[in-house]
Amino acid sequence: ERGPSFAPKHPLASGPVSTPPHTVDGFVKEFLRELNYGQGVPLSRSSLNDQYLALARTVRGYLTARWLQTATRRRQKPHKMVGYLSAEYLLGRQLDNALLATDLTAIADEALKQCGIDLDALRQAEIEPGLGNGGLGRLAACFIDSLATMDAPCVGYGLRYEYGIFKQTFVDGRQVEVPDNWLSMGGPWEIPHPEMEVPVHFGGHTERYVGEDGRERTRWISGWDVLGIRYNYMVPGYQNGVVNTLRLWRARATRAFDLHIFNAGDYAEAVRSQTFAENISKVLYPEDSTPQGKELRLQQQYFFVACSIYDFLKHTQPTDLDVRDLPERIIFQLNDTHPVIGIPELMRLLMDDYDLPFDEAWAITRQCFAYTCHTLLPEALEVWSVSLMERLLPRHMEIIYMINEVFLEEVREAFPGDELRVRRMSIIGDHPERSVRMAHLATVASVKVNGVAELHSQLLRDKVLSDFSEMWPEKFTNVTNGVTPRRFVRQSNPNLSKLITDTIGVGWVANLDRLRELEVYAEDEEFRAKFREVKALNKERITAVLKRRDGIELPQGHLLDVMVKRLHEYKRQTLKLLHMVTLYEGIISGEVDAATVTPRTVVFGAKAAPGYRMAKETIFLINSVAKVINNDPRVEGKLFIAFPANYNVTLAERLIPAADLSEQISLAGKEASGTGNMKFALNGALTIGTDDGANVEIRQLVGDDNFFLFGMDEPAVAELQAKGYQPTAYYESNERLRRAINLIDSGHFTDGNREAVSTVIGDLLYNDRFLVLADYQSYIDAQAKVEAAYADQEAWSRSAILNVARTGFFSSDRSMRDYIDRIWHIKTGS
Numbered sequence: 001e002r003g004p005s006f007a008p009k010h011p012l013a014s015g016p017v018s019t020p021p022h023t024v025d026g027f028v029k030e031f032l033r034e035l036n037y038g039q040g041v042p043l044s045r046s047s048l049n050d051q052y053l054a055l056a057r058t059v060r061g062y063l064t065a066r067w068l069q070t071a072t073r074r075r076q077k078p079h080k081m082v083g084y085l086s087a088e089y090l091l092g093r094q095l096d097n098a099l100l101a102t103d104l105t106a107i108a109d110e111a112l113k114q115c116g117i118d119l120d121a122l123r124q125a126e127i128e129p130g131l132g133n134g135g136l137g138r139l140a141a142c143f144i145d146s147l148a149t150m151d152a153p154c155v156g157y158g159l160r161y162e163y164g165i166f167k168q169t170f171v172d173g174r175q176v177e178v179p180d181n182w183l184s185m186g187g188p189w190e191i192p193h194p195e196m197e198v199p200v201h202f203g204g205h206t207e208r209y210v211g212e213d214g215r216e217r218t219r220w221i222s223g224w225d226v227l228g229i230r231y232n233y234m235v236p237g238y239q240n241g242v243v244n245t246l247r248l249w250r251a252r253a254t255r256a257f258d259l260h261i262f263n264a265g266d267y268a269e270a271v272r273s274q275t276f277a278e279n280i281s282k283v284l285y286p287e288d289s290t291p292q293g294k295e296l297r298l299q300q301q302y303f304f305v306a307c308s309i310y311d312f313l314k315h316t317q318p319t320d321l322d323v324r325d326l327p328e329r330i331i332f333q334l335n336d337t338h339p340v341i342g343i344p345e346l347m348r349l350l351m352d353d354y355d356l357p358f359d360e361a362w363a364i365t366r367q368c369f370a371y372t373c374h375t376l377l378p379e380a381l382e383v384w385s386v387s388l389m390e391r392l393l394p395r396h397m398e399i400i401y402m403i404n405e406v407f408l409e410e411v412r413e414a415f416p417g418d419e420l421r422v423r424r425m426s427i428i429g430d431h432p433e434r435s436v437r438m439a440h441l442a443t444v445a446s447v448k449v450n451g452v453a454e455l456h457s458q459l460l461r462d463k464v465l466s467d468f469s470e471m472w473p474e475k476f477t478n479v480t481n482g483v484t485p486r487r488f489v490r491q492s493n494p495n496l497s498k499l500i501t502d503t504i505g506v507g508w509v510a511n512l513d514r515l516r517e518l519e520v521y522a523e524d525e526e527f528r529a530k531f532r533e534v535k536a537l538n539k540e541r542i543t544a545v546l547k548r549r550d551g552i553e554l555p556q557g558h559l560l561d562v563m564v565k566r567l568h569e570y571k572r573q574t575l576k577l578l579h580m581v582t583l584y585e586g587i588i589s590g591e592v593d594a595a596t597v598t599p600r601t602v603v604f605g606a607k608a609a610p611g612y613r614m615a616k617e618t619i620f621l622i623n624s625v626a627k628v629i630n631n632d633p634r635v636e637g638k639l640f641i642a643f644p645a646n647y648n649v650t651l652a653e654r655l656i657p658a659a660d661l662s663e664q665i666s667l668a669g670k671e672a673s674g675t676g677n678m679k680f681a682l683n684g685a686l687t688i689g690t691d692d693g694a695n696v697e698i699r700q701l702v703g704d705d706n707f708f709l710f711g712m713d714e715p716a717v718a719e720l721q722a723k724g725y726q727p728t729a730y731y732e733s734n735e736r737l738r739r740a741i742n743l744i745d746s747g748h749f750t751d752g753n754r755e756a757v758s759t760v761i762g763d764l765l766y767n768d769r770f771l772v773l774a775d776y777q778s779y780i781d782a783q784a785k786v787e788a789a790y791a792d793q794e795a796w797s798r799s800a801i802l803n804v805a806r807t808g809f810f811s812s813d814r815s816m817r818d819y820i821d822r823i824w825h826i827k828t829g830s
């Protein structure tokens with residue numbers, strides 16, 4: 001039961017919730033109240049963390065009133081909403097975003113000054129919640145930001161990992177992972193509801209029974225249970241008074257510990273079941289693109305999805321909800337295959353709890369889900385072995401069999417006699433072991449299936465899910481990814497934002513198409529000079545950040561060339577490295593006159609999955625090459641490599657605005673979209689890239705003259721692979737490539753230790769799955785064009801401005817509009 005037990009008499013108790021005053025005095029008062037009564041310290045004795053927590057709670061207070069108002073308004077007139085199901089949300093720091101959304105930055109700055117506190121120092125005290133691995137998790141964070149800004153009814157559902165993505169450190173050039181205890185200093189942005197427990201079941205068996213009406217039914221007798229505890233986070237829209245909800249789940253044991261065993265002195269055994277249950281939300285899987293077949297991961301997926309669907313049915317909806325109306329109330333968006341177990345879960349609830357027959361439950365379920373696929377790598381499409389599923393989720397496995405049976409009947413009807421196709425499309429695969437193909441299940445059950453860039457969606461239709469697109473062509477669609485301009489331009493690049501606002505006025509932050517108005521200014525010499533000034537200021541800022549954060553001294557006046565993303569072979573960090581080694585080798589061998597080389601600093605940022613050997617060896621190689629190049633007087637002032645450890649959202653916000661050149665060099669047909677590529681272009685970096693993912697659309701929008709294209713396109717890649725690719729042929733026929741590889745292989749960068757580089761070099765020469773050597777020459781040529789272009793600063797600035805002006809399309813507001821109009825069919829602003 002919620003609400004007061006009898007009618008409140010005091011006028012304040014029945015009135016609407018009010019926002020604290022938007023004044024410096026009002027802010028000071030709220031802040032001191034939080035510090036004194038919340039933290040329990042006087043200002044004079046408060047620590048930096050006290051002050052940060054008090055500030056965060058003060059700002060949260062301003063959000064809370066809006067949040068309650070949004071919820072009340074939506075409850076009065078319930079519309080269909082989106083349940084965004086994502087195992088990852090890579091949020092980044094919250095403070096600045098919340099200040100910007102509530103238009104409180106200047107007020108907070110002044111209020112704190114009057115308390116003798118520096119806002120900047122408090123900003124730096126915030127530990128970012130790294131509840132995601134990379135692009136997929138960051139995309140989810142951008143999407144919920146946009147939905148709030150568009151006043152779209154949405155709840156983001158996910159997991160509250162106690163430990164987020166690991167902190168990366170380097171020891172002797174090698175990656176060493178340190179746990180990310182992001183909550184260690186307090187979690188001021190979350191509101192826990194320990195009283196609202198959601199029971200989640202695992203294991204056990206199912207049994208049939210006959211109901212009073214004589215119909216046979218099934219019930220699931222679980223083997224063990226955990227509780228889901230709800231944590232709410234506020235997601236503010238940009239200066240529109242709307243605040244949406246992000247709801248993350250923490251696992252708690254049903255019984256804290258066994259008192260009998262505890263009293264008998266076996267403390268470890270007494271808490272064993274607690275530890276086991278609570279492990280479910282303990283740590284984010286540090287994998288990107290490839291799932292680990294770990295039981296715990298399936299437990300995590302089922303746990304958060306079961307909590308979320310239950311929460312929607314029992315708490316978010318009116319108590320008299322008729323489940324037959326569900327499709328008018330909710331659409332669950334599946335962010336990759338991680339939440340796909342939600343499909344049989346909804347079926348289970350409808351059949352076993354709401355007592356609907358299979359056909360009816362299936363008809364409802366098929367209208368309540370939509371699926372986004374974020375990959376093209378076959379190994380990244382999740383499968384779960386049938387034996388694991390039977391053990392962990394026996395009822396769900398039965399339901400999946402039932403779904404598969406009716407689905408395969410549909411296939412046989414559509415393609416009579418094509419049993420091969422039936423086997424290819426089956427939700428259950430037989431090789432190498434019997435397993436559930438989650439992407440097939442998602443595709444079968446969803447109203448729409450989308451890829452995340454034009455090329456990716458086309459390859460999904462033509463290759464990865466071609467049987468399905470033949471059967472249901474209308475089901476497949478594309479929604480190109482986007483990024484939020486609030487965080488990635490307005491907040492992260494205040495200098496550029498001011499220049500834009502001074503030039504075209506306000507309004508662009510929530511309507512990024514307006515950047516087009518900047519196009520004419522590309523021809524304006526004065527504007528170009530101002531634009532360069534902004535870049536110079538941003539370079540000064542990143543120089544200070546890297547000095548403070550990593551002790552790195554960035555050389556000044558260089559072309560700033562940036563490659564930041566997860567370390568993965570398909571993204572081809574080694575290609576970038578080969579380019580740097582080629583430049584270096586050219587100078588030290590005397591072949592190239594150092595005076596003719598454009599001074600260039602390359603910044604790498606990349607985490608490797610802890611179990612991904614090749615990625616870790618590549619990190620070691622980058623660090624080894626950096627150490628030698630950065631200390632060789634022959635290339636001093638010409639070449640420099642910076643590899644700050646622990647690249648994260650906070651660093652991205654500082655680095656991207658300073659970049660001149662954005663490296664997007666994956667093998668064509670492998671990067672689903674990329675979103676870093678969009679952030680760089682929007683901040684005025686030029687891209688050197690392959691025709692892959694969203695690069696294709698970036699190039700089309702900015703124009704070929706303002707983009708450095710290189711490498712094979714996807715059909716050429718497919719052709720070469722079909723023909724039989726031989727990397728050694730490229731090595732043997734290309735002298736510069738051979739010299740670069742030989743220099744690495746000689747141990748030049750590893751104190752003569754050839755063994756230390758053999759994994760990477762051996763793979764390049766004898767395997768090279770992602771065709772680095774095949775694209776090498778084209779890349780080197782494109783980099784030469786970059787140097788020539790950079791020499792003409794006026795022309796370069798013109799191109800950079802056009803990149804900003806023409807990439808407003810990549811706002812996540814536009815992506816959300818596409819989902820709303822073409823997939824979800826929900827109303828905004830009502």
Ligand code: 9GP
Nearest residue numbers: 135136289374375672673674675
């Ligand atoms: O690898 C894709 C990346 O290209 C894309 O931009 C991002 C968001 O759509 O998703 C990534 N996919 C994954 O992390 C796992 O499928």
